[in-house]
Amino acid sequence: MIKLIALDVDGTLTDGKICVGNLEYETKNFSVKDGLGIVGAMQNGIKIAIITGKKSEIVRKRCNELGIEEVHQKIHNKIEKLKELCVKYGIESSEVAYMGDDLNDYSAMKFSGYTGAPKDAAEEILEIVNFISSKNGGEGAVREFIETILKQQGLWENVINVYKNMK
Numbered sequence: 001m002i003k004l005i006a007l008d009v010d011g012t013l014t015d016g017k018i019c020v021g022n023l024e025y026e027t028k029n030f031s032v033k034d035g036l037g038i039v040g041a042m043q044n045g046i047k048i049a050i051i052t053g054k055k056s057e058i059v060r061k062r063c064n065e066l067g068i069e070e071v072h073q074k075i076h077n078k079i080e081k082l083k084e085l086c087v088k089y090g091i092e093s094s095e096v097a098y099m100g101d102d103l104n105d106y107s108a109m110k111f112s113g114y115t116g117a118p119k120d121a122a123e124e125i126l127e128i129v130n131f132i133s134s135k136n137g138g139e140g141a142v143r144e145f146i147e148t149i150l151k152q153q154g155l156w157e158n159v160i161n162v163y164k165n166m167k
Contacts, residue, residue, distance in 0.1 A: 002114060002149050003095040005041055006082055007142060009052040009059055011101035012118060015138030018054075028058050029138050037143035038066050040159035041150060049085055051078045053104055078108040099145050101125060101137050116145040 010016050013034055019027045038048055049070035050063055056073065063071045075081045078100075086093060094113035098105070101121035109115045109128060116131035118141035126132055131148060133141035150156040 001095060001153060002046060002097045003091050004047045004049060004085060004089065005038075005097045005099070005146060005149065006049040006051050006085070006108065006112070007038075007098075008078075008100035008102075008105050009050060009056075010054060011121070011137040012099055013050075013062075013138065013142055015136065016101070016120075026056060026058060028056065028062075030062055031138055031140045031143065033140040034138075034142035034146075035062075035066050037146035037150075038068065040156075040162070041146050042067060043162065044150065044153075044155040044158055046149075047085075047089060047091075049082075051075050051081050051108065053078075076104075078105060079111050082108050082111055097145070097149055099142060114149070116141075116148075 007013055013030055014028045042048055048068050050068055051072045052059060053076060059073060060071060072081050093111050096112040097114040098109050098112035099116040100109060101118050103122055103124060115129040117125045117129045118133050118135060118137035120136040131145055133144045135141040135144055147156060150159060
């Protein structure tokens, strides 16, 4: 049973491109489909954590929009942060799902019970994950990962029903 889903940002929640203007204006592209999956997981009692190596106001803003409370930026040792979260919430590593796309996610993935990657992830990551999305990072890969977890746990129908029952 997955109780915590931890996600990388650049290359996972985004397409991995960071556009920086000459006034240090930065943009990132997020998929709204990923956002719906994240909210659906949280509505079903699954904790969501963002663990990313870069610090960005854009990430903070997007996470705030989605209601994600565990937002950890500028983290260079992702497994250490993941272990802290497990202790904080009394979660075993087998109850953690982690999705990332590059070598800096490797140790956190080896720690986690269930792992996923976008289809355009680094080859070394694709070799060790349980789930490879049919989509690239930033194009709904996270939604597909979360949907798979929720279906395995019999919770996806709850997400669908929220939208079917709106009046």
